[in-house]
Amino acid sequence: MDRYERTLALHRVLKNARYPVPIKRLMDELGCSRATLYRDIAFLRDALGAPIESDATGEGGLRYDEKEAERFELPGLWLNSDELHALLATHQLLDRSGNGVLASALAPLKSRIETLLSEQAGGKRWPVERVRVLGSGVRRRDEIAFRVVAGAVLERKRLGFDYLARSTNERTHRTVSPQRLTHYKDNWYLDAYDHDRDGLRSFSVDRIQHARVIDEAALDLPDAELDQHLASSYGIFSGAPKGWASIVFSAKAARWVADEHWHSKQEGRFLPDGRYQLKIPYSNAKELLMDVLRYGADAEITEPESLRQQARTLLQLAVSAYEKST
Structure with missing residues (x-):
């Protein structure tokens, strides 16, 4: 527990106590030492005005004053x-x-x-x-297809469907053993073992059509194998890492990027001139390139050279589109 969690827990114990609570019990409830407990008691009493009183019998217990306990509440917001x-x-x-x-x-x-x-x-x-919680980039989906997919995941049944790939706009038929349903960046994805392609794949649920449950048990893969394949590289369509990308952000962008979580295995450091270097394992470059290029001139991919060339090509195509429009 951090200090705020301990203070909230201490308040709840004392407020609900009908009799003085022994110090040892408070230490056990909060999972802290005697010295830490006394500091928390002092903070609750002196800084927050809690009506704490000691046991009159001299046995060392604590409670709230009966007359004040009912109306005392902690000030401010205590949710993290x-x-x-x-x-x-x-x-x-x-x-x-x-x-x-x-x-x-x-x-x-x-x-x-x-x-x-x-x-x-x-x-x-x-x-x-x-207080607002806003969605971003939510895509339309077929609710019937979603229910079929979710049902197959939960019932552990195989699933057949047509998949219209967004990248190629080509339609293929897939027979899969669904593994996990993932909600990522306000959209749903199906992680599944593709029997025809003999491998793990991720499918955007909004591109799944004509889904039907097959009355055959799904093949269950170990969680460790799923995590290794689906969570070891950057982005939703990760796969096993093919390499590490190194991106250098300007000193201005560094103030944002240094506080951002891009991947569980990311490595970051400030350079002597104030710029920030971020290293990330990746497999499919598409999503990583999209996220880097949104920083425009404030981000530069330095390694590997193949990824750097892809970024250069995308930027040149963007410039070309603007030149044609003029």
Whole structure:
């Protein structure tokens, strides 16, 4: 636990306690040393004004003053960024469910989220509309196909479908053993073992057509093998790494890139002149190039040379398109 989590936990224990709570129990509840506990108690009492009182019997227990306990609440927001995002994203997703089959079943969950947010505001209404969770680049999909795909993943059945590849606009028929359904950058992808091609592939669900479940058990691959193939390189269509890309960002862009998470195995360092060098394992260059090129002149791929040439070609084609328009 960090300090804020311990303070929140300490507050909850003391607020709900009918009798003084022994120091040893508080140490066990918070998972901390006696010295850390006393620092947290001092912070809660002196900085936040908690009505903490010691056990009058001299046995070392702590509790809130009975008269003040009911009305004392911690000030400010005590959710961390991930917790707040999870609650608000879930709340907005429940709003988007409309009047579907889950609406009535999920209503208590939405109410519970609103209660949790209200508790953060000391019992007042929490203004959900003041915080936004925005989607970006959400693509249209066939909901019937999505249900079939999701059902096959959960039921562990093989799946047959037509796939219209976005890169080539070619239609192929696939027979796969679905492994995982992945939500990435606001879109859904199917990670599956392709029986015809004898390998793992990722499919954009919005490009799947005429999906049907095959009454045959799906081939299950070990999680370690899936992670090695699907999460070891950059981007959603990763595959086993073919190499490492080295990108150097200008000193201006470095202020953003140095704080960004691109990949679990990324390596980054500031250069003496203030620029920032980022190294990332990659397999399929397409997504990596798109993300690098959005930085324009503030990013330069330095290695490998083949990736650098691909970036140069894309930039030259872009310049050519602008020259033709004039």
